[in-house]
Amino acid sequence: MFVENIYLRILFFVVFFGVSIWGLFLSFWRGNVSFGFNFPVKYIVLVTLLFFGLVFLWFSFGASGWMMLWVYTSLIVWLMYALWVVLPLFLLRDLISIWYKIPGFVMIIVTGLYLLVGFYLWMTTKTTNLVLENTGLSRDYRFVFVSDFHAQALRHTSYVQKIVNKIQNLEPDFVLIGWDLLDRVKPEYIQAFLPFNQFDIPVYATLGNHEKIGKIPLDISLFEKTNIKFLRNQKVFFEDIQLVGIDDKSFWSGKNLADVLDESEIKDALYTILVSHQPYKLSLMENYPIDLQLAGHTHRGQFVPLSWIIGLFNDYAYGRYDENGKIAFVSQWVGAWWAPIRIGTQSELALVELKR
Numbered sequence: 001m002f003v004e005n006i007y008l009r010i011l012f013f014v015v016f017f018g019v020s021i022w023g024l025f026l027s028f029w030r031g032n033v034s035f036g037f038n039f040p041v042k043y044i045v046l047v048t049l050l051f052f053g054l055v056f057l058w059f060s061f062g063a064s065g066w067m068m069l070w071v072y073t074s075l076i077v078w079l080m081y082a083l084w085v086v087l088p089l090f091l092l093r094d095l096i097s098i099w100y101k102i103p104g105f106v107m108i109i110v111t112g113l114y115l116l117v118g119f120y121l122w123m124t125t126k127t128t129n130l131v132l133e134n135t136g137l138s139r140d141y142r143f144v145f146v147s148d149f150h151a152q153a154l155r156h157t158s159y160v161q162k163i164v165n166k167i168q169n170l171e172p173d174f175v176l177i178g179w180d181l182l183d184r185v186k187p188e189y190i191q192a193f194l195p196f197n198q199f200d201i202p203v204y205a206t207l208g209n210h211e212k213i214g215k216i217p218l219d220i221s222l223f224e225k226t227n228i229k230f231l232r233n234q235k236v237f238f239e240d241i242q243l244v245g246i247d248d249k250s251f252w253s254g255k256n257l258a259d260v261l262d263e264s265e266i267k268d269a270l271y272t273i274l275v276s277h278q279p280y281k282l283s284l285m286e287n288y289p290i291d292l293q294l295a296g297h298t299h300r301g302q303f304v305p306l307s308w309i310i311g312l313f314n315d316y317a318y319g320r321y322d323e324n325g326k327i328a329f330v331s332q333w334v335g336a337w338w339a340p341i342r343i344g345t346q347s348e349l350a351l352v353e354l355k356r
Contacts (some may be wrong), residue, residue: 017052024048024150027083030090034111035264036104085303085341086111092225097197118303118341125166125347130329135271137240137356144170145350146298147178147277148208148333149193157192163334163349164195170351174201174238177228178296178331179208179248181279193226202238206245208277212343231275233263241354242269244290247275247295257284266290271354279316279330282323284300293328294350303343 021295025048032039047223049100089111093102144167149160205228223230231245255263258278266272272290280314300318301307311317314330323329334347 013209021048021052023084023087024051027087027090030087030094031083031111034090034093034102034104034107036107081114082341083344086114088305113224114343115341118343121342121346123347125163125334125349127166127324128331128348129169129353130350131353131355132327133355135291135354135356137271137354139240140356141173141239141241141354142171143174143176143352143354144172144189144243145176145178145275145294145329145331146334147331148299157195160192161195164198166349168198170349171202172351174243175199175203176243176273176275176294177203177205178275178294179206181283190223190226193223194226196226199227204231204236204243204245204275204277205229206231206277207247207251233260235264235266237269240270241270242267243271243275245275258287261288279314279328281315282321282326282328285326288326290326292352293326294331294352295328296331296333298330298332299332300345302345303341307344 001298024259025044025288028044028048029041032044070137087316090107092105096102096176131222146163148303149163207230229236231243233246235242235244240309244264244266246264248258261274266288268289273291274285274290274293276293276295282293295316298310298314298317303311316330318330318332321330329350329352331350332345
């Protein structure tokens with residue numbers, strides 16, 4: 001999320017940090033009870049503030065050259081995120097305890113298994129097939145859409161290489177990326193995407209909101225050593241298919257979706273694909289010859305219960321949407337924000353097949 005008004009930004013961060021501290025305290029407090037430790041509440045408050053202080057260091061020094069500090073504080077952030085993930089488990093235990101008191105050692109085992117399942121769902125990337133018939137194209141096409149890598153210090157080249165290998169096995173005609181390649185802007189993370197040079201097919205990408213996060217502005221030229229080509233409110237043709245890529249709205253500087261689409265100079269074509277980081281209502285594109293919109297960003301909530309309500313904060317949450325002959329598909333992405341844990345969602349590549 002990116003808010004330009006300074007007062008709204010201050011309000012957003014006050015609410016965000018307030019809710020985060022309260023959620024972290026709840027996780028420690030209910031986890032303490034669930035595991036049968038029963039430490040005094042004052043100690044839980046101190047530990048909560050200490051944790052949040054370390055997280056503040058993570059944000060403050062995230063763009064510094066202090067790699068070990070970055071690694072250590074990243075691990076702290078991962079742990080904090082894991083506590084948020086298991087909070088519903090602790091609250092469910094509290095509800096069950098009305099009728100039956102679950103032993104602490106059982107909760108420790110259940111929590112460990114819960115987090116292992118979440119790690120497995122992040123590690124195993126599934127392929128979702130989207131087959132579109134009667135496109136009017138001169139031949140059949142297949143391509144891969146992927147978004148939200150969120151590369152960072154502890155999720156780097158080997159992680160991207162695994163995804164590249166899986167894409168190569170699908171033998172696509174081209175690759176589209178809905179961005180958030182980086183978790184935050186750090187030049188050293190860009191080398192993680194050198195595995196994309198193994199492709200001998202076109203790879204196109206757009207910019208996401210995380211390319212606005214960091215102490216330095218994103219320098220697109222740093223990606224010149226990869227074969228990733230950026231579509232910044234631009235179009236390009238791959239044979240019969242018109243590919244249109246637009247920047248995330250955090251880059252729009254007062255523009256709206258219509259302004260950005262006009263700037264892209266979309267033409268009539270046999271088939272037009274719009275790649276955007278965030279999903280937009282298809283009704284907003286009714287005056288443009290767009291057949292398919294591909295987006296990411298939502299992460300499908302990443303874990304329950306957020307996955308149940310993520311649609312309240314986005315035009316579309318996940319999956320396929322059809323409206324007046326246009327189609328939108330929102331991926332649940334390949335990466336993970338903060339800790340590599342997913343509950344109720346899974347890392348995903350989308351293999352799109354366009355049938356003539």
